Amino acid sequence: MIPLLLLAPLLRRQKPSTAVCQLPKEHQVKLPNGLSLHHLPYRNLPLVEVELVIPGGSRLDPTGKEGLANLVAKVLTKGTKGRNATEISETIDFLGANLDVEAGHDYIAVSAEFLVQDLDEMLSLLAEIVMLPAFPPEEVGRACRQVEAQIEQIRDEPERLIQRHFSRLLFGEHPYGRPVLGWERSLCTITREDLAAFHRATFRPDEAILAIVGDLDAVTAQEKVTEIFSAWRGEGAVSPPPVFPPPERVSGRKIHLIDKPDATQTQILIGNLGVSRSDPDYFPLLVANTLFGGAFTSRLNRTIRVERSLSYGAWSSFQFRKERGAFLVGTYTKTETTREALEVVLEELARLHREGVTDAEVRRAKSYLAGQFSLKIEPPEARAYQLAMIHFFGLPEDYMETYPAHIEAVSIADVERVIHRHFPLDDLLIVLLGKADEIEPGVRDLGEVNRRDLLDH
Template identity: 35%
Template sequence: MRRFVSFFVVMLVLGAFTAVAQEAGSKATSSKSVQRLNRAPVNKEVLQVKLPRPFESRLPNGLIVVVLERHKLPTIAATLWVKAGALQDPKDMPGVAEFHAAMMREGTATQNSSQIAEATDAIGAALSTSASYGQAFTSVSISGLKETAGKMFSVMADVALNPIFPAEELEKFRARKLAQLQQQRSQPGFLAQEKFRSVLYGDFPAAVISASPESTRAIKVEDLRKFHDAWFAPNNAILGIVGDVAPEEGMRLATQYFGGWQQKAVPAQSLPPLPAPQPRKVYLIQRPGSVQTNLVAGNLTLKRTDPDYIPLTVANRILGGGAAARLFIELREEKGYTYGSYSQFTADIYPGPFQATSEQRNNVSKGALDALLAELRKMRDEPVPSAELEDDKRSLVAAFALSLENPANLLSRWLTVKYYGLPQDYWDTFPGKISAVTAANVQQISRRYIDMDHLQVVVVGDGGQPAEEQAGGKTIRDVLGGGDYGPLQVFSAEGKPVPGGGAPKQ
């Protein structure tokens, strides 16, 4: 009898839960209308952040030295920025700066690549060299324990000042690079960015995002030596040191290992004018057999020194700066088109691009593109609600404050100030300026920098696949070529125009 009563009670409870669940299901609402009633109180005061001031000096040879004390851990890191990078590549030889940076670690006048690797491994240090596409500097960095600072600086200075670019190591790197280039062309994300940068920048050097197979085969040791001899000079560089180091010790290390670097004249960094913005167009990169489309839409924006950088940072956060932003919520959470949709903008010594991106299965390509463009228009046409704006501003300031816990990030921010010539209090005032951005500012900035009339849209995928879920829907090529999004041009994955590719099927 007791078992029967217990069973009866359990069934009543389960029945009650089922009824509640069914009622909840019948009243299901979208995530946009859900209100969280158990939210913790929010502190609306502006987070006060004051960065520790670095010690700055200049060696007699012109090298700027920045020393930032952070004694929390017994470690030290150093970064040398030389003001020459991929933007200074010869027009017919993309990849020289990349090759140069990679080859610096492969041998000096006194050490071969194995000896350099053994020297860093023996002291537990990490050495890196890089020259990113679209940038105008090369970096040499090393980090490790404070007790090995002298040995670290010895390796770093040798690599930066005395590379010999051994021919046999160059051939090994060339072979690896050619294999990488071939693999790149199978990646839809690379194809999308290659075309996107090309249509935005034209002949401007920021259009280049990779070496070409032709330049990779052609680059010689003499090209790397010529690049190094032209640009690597102390009066064209900044040395940053951060960690468990006092200013006097940092200056001693800089003087000992870089003080003998000879000053010399360097070429002026001259960049050609940017092309005029093109009217809105759509570019389809044909990738037969692809099960999804990769979408990029955007236009040029501003330089790093532009005062609009801060309000645009807020606008981007609202639009697509993370998993709580509008693009992600709309295209993934609401419509289920994609695993993620985001936006970003970059700014340098020249106007950088704004772009919104999404990857989705073929048969929702039209819906995804329509939804993405609708979110761009919404940023321009409607003021952002106060609660959304305040949440995103607090999130930006909190992320900024958290990033300062990392000494390398802290040093990078100060090098940014020196490199771009930003005000000394730039980062001290950053949280307050973020917090001061209004809804009117966001809408004004969106109208200025989300340029729907000159938006360039790149789609990578199989143009012959259906673009819509319903049976008998148009293909991706037909949808893009229908005129709703702008004139269509079609290219192969190798970047060659497809004759007649822009015409929809009859």
Template identity: 30%
Template sequence: MTVVGKFVGPLIAFVMLAAPLRAEIDIAEVQSPGGINAWLVEEQSIPFVALELRFKGGASLDLAGKRGATNLMAGLLEEGAGDLDARAFAERAESLAASFDFDVSDDSVSISARFLTENQDEALALLHDAINRPRFDQAAIDRVKAQVVSAIRSDAQDPDSIVGAEFDGLVFGDHPYGSSIEGTEESVAELTQDDLIAAHKGALARDRVYVGAAGDISADELATLLDTLLADLPETGVPQAPDVEVATEAGVTVVPFDVPQSVAIFGHEGIARDDPDFFTAYVLNEILGGGGFEARLMEEVREKRGLTYGVYSYLVPKDHAALYLGRVSSANDRIAEAISVIRDEWTKMAENGVTAEELDSAKTYLTGAYPLRFDGNGRIANILVGMQMDDLPTEYVTTRNAKIEAITLEDIKRVAARILKPEALRFVVVGQPEGLES
């Protein structure tokens, strides 16, 4: 959900691209007089500021029977605030060449702001109202509800969405992770203005906010800004969701769907982001299924056998559970073979680790690509927030590559044996797969 002025997109894109690439950045830790913390990378060469706010909790905070409330609430933050209705709010943002984006995930509500230095005060006043004084007008609620329901209906006909929902439901059950953040047609229809007000107070609170800023703004200016923007929010929100155990058994779950190509998600328990072995697991996954055409899964499933256009794996360290997942799609008469090959490669790496050549190649790619992430104020501000939420120190940006370089073959083999679990590798397949049954 985004508010962007007519000419803001090209303008912001130009400013973002004009910012220099920086392999090393100077991060300042800022605290407002009211006690709100933030990280800042000051860059005065371009009159532009990127501000990222992230509230821990997200859609997992939905109360029982109110699934989809946090998602709908966030979608309405741009639909009128303070004295401005939805149209007036959008027109005001356009006149200021300001961009605001509101988004929800399982574990956070994210608010992104992009504005020119000369319009900073007016842009922040508008953002303040969106965060603190959303209107939740009934006409806007009805309009955004219709958009959400349309998306839910579309997802119900999309094999990629279906397979994700089936896997989540299988693994997480009644936990909020087990259902879509959008809710269901029925749950969304029943949400009221009072539900949205409650979701707003529960999710947007000072005890769970993380802030990153980059661009033409000083530490003193940011400190003042933080209190102006956030001091009116509740001190505390609703309690965070409980942790959930991931327990899977090896096997296949088939969801019949009339399509010529089957889609599959596979996986089992993963590894937490704060686990001492996470870095090693990250490199291991790059070799197994995260590194494009050089990854083992791509080599064995696509290059050697032509069973798919793409197959990949990825670590998913959520706040309340950790998964190790992968995806693949293949023709109905070939998906069974693709699954067999994936199982074999999962087992081989669990038992044998990787080669020195594979490890060196992964290190070269991962360390070389890292500086390219810092390619503009917006991405830098986003990285700063992510680092804080992962409880990483400011010096992480300079020590991260050294941590990767220090990983040995023995480290990979040990962690592979620990986190790769062929005996728990579960496949959920949507389609009409030949030779596969639940």
């Protein structure tokens, strides 16, 4: 893969394309059991890419059982009612295939890649692990220990550690405030029966999305999926989607100082609530964020890294999820320059509001986004993922084809409008992770400071 840093100069010189991206026509059908099938041909390689999306994810973890969805994902391939973990692994290795299961906040995704000649065998294996997982107790216990080790490792990864704290402080008791991995205290309460119950409740064909991209036609894809997945049935009626009390937007500047006495640097995260993926400001926000902190050549990175030499990197992003995610600005710096780095971030936000943006900045951001998207949808596995996400989020069916035109249509006025609407200036959650005793005196006058210990992991 070509590093994005090397691509940036090329992308800056590209003229934004207003043309519609030419992709093969999508075939979609709702199967008799309710499974939503979406197919795109990809004839460049003799491969098939499959993305099966199960709505739910960790947002459905019961209180006190945080980490349950992630354990379901980890153990799903570790045994079925017909094969044990070794047999499943050996089948995948023998075919030279890949099969992964991952849990997120909003869904569990099962991804597979294999040769087209192995279509029947791999689809059958996929159906087996989805429909008939055994959740062997010994595999559940092993997975719990692995996740506990992952959580313990986060203590030594400050950039991930501060993310857990920031999410908890911003979202509170909302599911987005709970880590997908769970807490150490919650993992020990999860049983094999919990995994089986979660699977029964959420793994339903009438709510699932199956995207197939590869060297096969639509008729073959539909026939094979219908045949192999026909026995998949959901238990009982579809449950209504859960409704969670919305998290409250941070008002004023709230500084939370997380004490990590052995830290060699200060991690900084600043932000507030953002928007959901369905927000109509999505495309203007992409452009605005790219020029502010979403690319190597952004204002934020240029000022903090190049001009002030306070850090090797600074960034901003929006979490586009089913519900409102976060707007985030992040960087890291030496303990003694914490105050200076924080002031630079706050000043860059203020300058964004005060001075607006230039035509050149907007054009560069749009060129960058258009180039990135072209790279993003070229590999077949990326197309399968994008196809599944389009239907998971309820986006227009021509989303991939019309993306360049939507980006090009963003105006300076659009960018400045969303800056004033979605880039907080005075209402900010500021989380600092580092040597609290050395950091606190320098930031007391910037806002209300709350000192905290590390979260219970």
